[in-house]
Amino acid sequence: MAFVTGLRCRECGRTYPTEPLNVCDFCFGPLEVAYDYDAIARIISRDRITSGPLSMWRYQDLLPVDGTDAVDINAGFTPLVKSKNLGKLLGLDNLYIKNDSVNPSYSFKDRVVSVAATKALEFGFETLACASTGNLACSVAAHAARAGMKAVVFIPADLEAGKVIGAAIYAPTVVAIKGSYDEVNRLCSEVGDNWNWAFVNINMRAFYAEGSKTLGYEVAEQLNWRAPQHAVVPSASGSMYTKIYKGYKELESLGLLDAPVTTKMHLTQAAGCAPIVDGFESEDDIIKPVKPNTVAKSLAIGNPADGIYAIRTLRESGGSAYAVPEESVTEGIKLLAETEGIFTETAGGVVISGLRYLASSGAIKRDELTVAYITGNGLKTQEAVEDVVHPLLIDPSISSFEQALNGQKAGGN
16 A cells, blocks of 8 residues: 555645645645655665566555556666766766666656556546657557556647657547647646546646656666766656655665765756756746747746756755757767667757766766766657768669778768
C-alpha cells in the first residue's frame, strides 16, 4: 500500500484527501503528494530496492500508488553511461550521461505516465488524456493501450511528424490544435471540467509529477548510492527538474545515501523559450510568460506551471540557469551522437550545449562528478538534423568507390 497521507498545497499548506485534484480551493496553489516518511523509513532499505524489478517500480515505496498491479511498459532503469569521449572534449573527467531516451516510448515521460495511469485506474477512470508537446502524447497513448483504457491526446498542430506518428500508432484519438502548447493546455483544462477523463498533467498532475523522482533515485543508485556534484537538466514546465532534486533529497532523508546531497542543479532551456531562465536572472524571480519560438518543441512551454519552484530549486542547490542559443541546439545533438553514439532529440541538444557552456565557463570543474540528463530520442525529431545526410553516390564498381572516396579525402571530409 502507498505511504500517502493525502495532498498538500505547495503555497498555503492546506491538506486535501487523495483524490484527482490539482489546485488548492483557498489560494489556487498547486497540490503535491504528502507521504508518511517515518513509515517509509521503517521498511525501506538498499536491499529492498535492489531486490525489486529492473524498472522504475523498484522504488514503489516512494511512489503514490496503492497496489502492485502497475500500468508498466518497463520504463526506467535506463543506462548511466560514463562519457569518456565527450568528457575529454569538454575537459570533464567524471561525466556521465543518463540516457532516458531508450524508454519504451523513447522519452522520460514513460516514468510520469506509468504513475499517472496506475493511479487513474485506482480512481476508476476509463479514459487517459493529456495536453502535450509530443513526447507525453506518445507515452499516454502507449500506457492507455497497455491498461485497456481509451486515450485522447491534445497536441499543437505543428509538431514534428515523428512524435505525431509515435502517438498515433497506439490508436488514441489525436486532437491537433492550431495554437501553442499553452493554448492547448488551456483548452484541456476546460475539457477536463466537462469530461470525466484522467488528464495526466492536469487533474492527475500531483501524482504524475512524482514519477520524475525516479530519475534522481536511479542515478544515485547507479552511482553507488551518492548524488552527483552537478546535474544538467532540460526544462519545460520545470516539474521534472524539481522532482529530480526531490528524489536525491528523499534518499538522503531516509538514510540511503553515503553522503549529504550537495548537487548543483543546472537548468537549461532554448533561447526561443526560456521563461524560467529569464525569471531566475530577474531581480524578483517572477516568471513572465513568453510566446515560444524555438526548434526545441518539446521544451516550448511559455507559461511553465512549476517555474517558480524550479527557481527555488536553483537557489537552494546553488545551481545555474542557461538559455542555449537556437543555433546551438542541433550542434548539441550532433556532438553527443559523434562522441558517445547517442542520438537525442532537440531537448537533449539543449542539455549538451548547456553542458558545454558550463564546462567552458568553469562552472563545472574537470574532476567534479557530473550527470547530464538526456530525456528524449532523436528519431522523433529527425527534421532538426537532416543536413547530416550526404552519402557518397557511386556506381556498383570498385573504381567508382575509390574515385568517390578519394574525392571525399581531397575535399577534407
